[in-house]
Amino acid sequence: MQRGCGARTRPNMAAALGRLRGLLAAAGPAMGRARLALPGTRLLGQSCRRPAGPQASPEPSSRGLPEGVEYIPTRKKGKNPMKPVGVAWYSLYARTRLGYLFYQRQVKKARERYPHGHSVPQPCRFPGVKILPIPVLSNNYSYLVIDTGSGQAAVIDPSDPLAVQAAIEDEGVMLEAIFCTHKHWDHSGGNAALRQQHGSCKVYGSALDAIPELTNPLADKEKVKVGCLTFEALATPGHTVGHMVYVLDGGPFGGPPCLFSGDLLFLAGCGRLFEGSPETMLASLDVAVGLGEDTLLWPGHEYALECLTFASLLELDNPALEQKLQWATQQRQEKRSTCPSTLGEEQTYNPFLRTHQPELQAALGLRRGGGEHPDAFRARVLKEVRRRKDLYKPT
Helix, strand or coil: CCCCCCCCCCCCHHHHHHHHHHHHHHHCHHHHHCCCCCCCCCCCCCCCCCCCCCCCCCCCCCCCCCCCCCCCCCCCHHHCCCCHHHHHHHHHHHHCHHHHHHHHHHHHHHHHHCCCCCCECCCEEECCEEEEEEEECCCEEEEEEEECCCCEEEEECCCCHHHHHHHHHHHCCEEEEEECCCCCHHHHCCHHHHHHHCCCCEEEECCCCCCCCCCEECCCCCEEEECCEEEEEEECCCCCCCCEEEEECCHHHCCCCEEEEECCEECCEECCCCCCCHHHHHHHHHHHHCCCCCCEEEECECCHHHHHHHHHHHCCCCHHHHHHHHHHHHHHHCCECCCCEEHHHHHHHCHHHCCCCHHHHHHHCCCCCCCCCHHHHHHHHHHHHHHHHHHCCCC
16 A cells, blocks of 8 residues: 655745745735734635635634644644744635635646646545545645446545546546535635536535535534445544544445545644644544554645655664655655555554654653653654654755
8 A cells, every 4th residue: 555644844934935925926916905814713605715804703612622622723822833934824824815826826836837747646446436536736635536336426625626627527427525624725725616617516624614615514423425425524633723534434335444634644744733732633643543554544645755754764773664665765756646555554654653652752752751641741752753844854
């Protein structure tokens, strides 16, 4: 099996300001008046374009989150691992129209640079089901999941609506559902255009995230049927407060469970802690691991090579990690996709899933304190791995 990995490196101040200047110049004088909008819950049927002006709605409350999960507002610098410039850039990207313009620019540049996608995907089939990865933007994946008996299909995180629509037409299927893992434009930017083209298509996601065009808010562990396919939504906050993953039940088709993980989990990596604490992310990762070792992992990004290289700096004598890194290097040299992976494989080399391993703890120079709860210590290990990953710069 294969995998996908990593999390994005933190933008430095010059790069972030350069992006902002370029966007403002491209958007014209009117965008100079764009102001930060406070986070709030998107109502059903709202436009995919986030408002430019400030909103009166309060911060999301802890209601609706899984038990034991805490919401960490991103504007409180002391509880966010990002530098101040990172917080500012994230706020602009996630909560203003400026972020939508940046997403449009990403799409345009990626279409020019990768007219056939950034990677060669490998479709996965088992009786009655076809999973088609769609490489979009510079490193994202959308997924078209097809009930081959009825021709009904769902798409997960449609970043580029043109690429997704092309796949729908090539496969000759009917789009019935969009499953959105979280609000970020590189996962939700195609929702509006696809809904316009497929009038009966429903958009599923968490009401705690500002999902564009959300029509059907989902609760933790709620199930949705598309044709003969059954998807279960699992609340996995940490990257965003309303992040959800979706699990396809492969049992009726003689296949394994399939986890569409968005930015929770990558091959050898996990997502940045933009709106959560290490404790929150650890609990979410434990939810994923609990799905079973044979579960196929379909990540939201092609980060495998970066994440595996970083992981190899932490565990120098891990044969599974060394073997996977060699494989991923060969795959990426041929521009081939590294997904899916399996959760069983991930636990042999993904540092974010190995917080309980003495080898990793020793490599980080961390020891469990007297009377410290094991999960509290694991969260401390996760925090340190995430900190180092945020500072890591691939060569």
